[in-house]
Amino acid sequence: MKIVIPDDYQDAVRHLDAFERLAGHEVTVFHDSVTDLDALVARFQDAEALVLIRERTPITAALLDRLPDLKAISQTGGGTAHVDLAACREWGIRVMAGTGSPHAAAELTWGLVLAAMRHIPEEVANLRAGRWQRTLGTGLKGRTLGIFGYGGIGRLVARYGQAFEMKVLVWGREGTRDRAAAAGLEVAGSQAELFARSDVLSLHLRLNEATRGIVTAEDLARMKPTALLVNTARAPLVAPGALEAALRAGRPGMAAVDVFEEEPLIAHPILELPNLLATPHLGYVERDCYEHYFGDAFDNLLAFAAGRPVTDLAAAG
Template sequence: MKIAILDDYADIVRHLDCFSALDGHEVTILNDYVSDVDLLAKRVRDAEALVLLRERTPVGEALLERLPNLKLITQNGHVPHIDLDACTNHGVVVCSALTSRPSYAAAELTWGLILSAMRHIPFEAEALKQGRWQSTIGRGLRGRTLGILGYGRIGKVIAQYAKAFEMSVLVWERENGSGQARKDGHDIPASREEFFAQSDVLSLHVRLNEETRGSVTAHDLACMKPTALLVNTSRAELISPGVLATALKAGRPGMAAVDVFENEPVFDGKDPLLALPNALCTPHIGYVEVDNHEIAYGNAFKNIIAFDAGKPINVHNPEAVKGMSFEVAAH
């Protein structure tokens, strides 16, 4: 098959062990981000299969109508960025494995940001290179309170890390999640305001959907301590647009550590958070880790092998294979 792998920014894919699964196929790898649909279509116009990584590139009617040879879109994880109806209308099969395994890579990056921000590690490292010694004073984690907004797979891992650091844990979640948090020995505050007000570190671990989009408001952030740290390695859109930068300028919370942005990728340095001294920012690397990529791309490549053998797996739109001599295994 003619395969196009999109958005491999750091030229990682060809060096993964799982890449050998594509031996014998004609593979094109794009190492840059192409937002213009016409340009992207020209660069992958002969592709029979597209390999995506998470939501880096959305796929809808505008792109699909320009790719007449496309038969398969494959990736790992949820597919909110793919128009399944449009894919079905164009006879394009979408295959993506869903897993119950938490993203340990994202959880570890979250904890790394917490430690780095609370102890001002990036700032102190740069200051030392410039000849300054002990420029600031940080805050430790032991005895402080970690607030976890969203007690799902990653939130539970973060809670375990907090306990290892002898922190108290507050959880704010829908009722079913709150019940599990209580069983796990964590505290549930009486109100959302108390949750934001009592947290020394508050980390977001909520899946983005129409209900949660913009659910963290200016009022929520204004409730936080001027010494508190807000951490977001989930999705920038969970916070109302522009609210975080404004809150940081006002001093509540006092700091933020973010791995996600409202408009990604950020190549021009124009995101307002990048200009703030109390914001620690990383370029959405929570899931960019070798073991995580081996799993994600490995699953995507397994979908290609199965499809090429006439037995597609992890299919999200089985209607697209009607008329094909395939044995379809749904996700």
């Protein structure tokens, strides 16, 4: 089977233990992203199967219309919002997805919290430049950690906050609030209260039509000038342009983000803000997580190639 794996930025996939499962197949790996339709067709034109790394490349009807040899798409992780499932169904292309793991993203979230609150990247740069102790950090003990979305990642981050003796405050849909209350956590009276009270507020919502833009400019304006907003979930959870404007206005005082409206992001005015700590979508980019994600994706693809039953998300749609 001719398999194409796009968007392997770090040239990591072929060094994974899981990659050995594809022995005997013709595998082509690309280490950059392209968005132009003709360029995508050129890369995928001979592919019988694609293995997609999260949502890095959208699979559109216009693209599928020009890939007559494509038979299967195997997705790392569980999200398929970037794949036109109706077009796949029309063309008879199987779409398979694996399972996710919350741990890598939760760990990065907490790393960003500590790095931002204690100004760690800034002070590392200061020390290398011969400058000694130029900032005054903020501790976490006794402060309020807001969790917007109490799913797998949100639950882990809440536990990390408790380990640091923070007060945890949760908001989200009714099910989220019920689960948080059952775990003995305080539930905010409203979304507005969550934003107003949090010293650190971390977003852990799935992106869908109901949550797109759910964090408004008004929400951000309610935050303390000393507060930190953390987003390791999805950039469009925040209304377009609202975070940059809020940081320039000083409410919240800081933000730490791992996700952007357009990725890869090479240059953007928001990256120049001194009160922003940003990482290049590293939440799931960790060896154990990659082994898990790609192991699932390769197993699903091999099951399809062998004629074994697989869940076809296109057919289910």
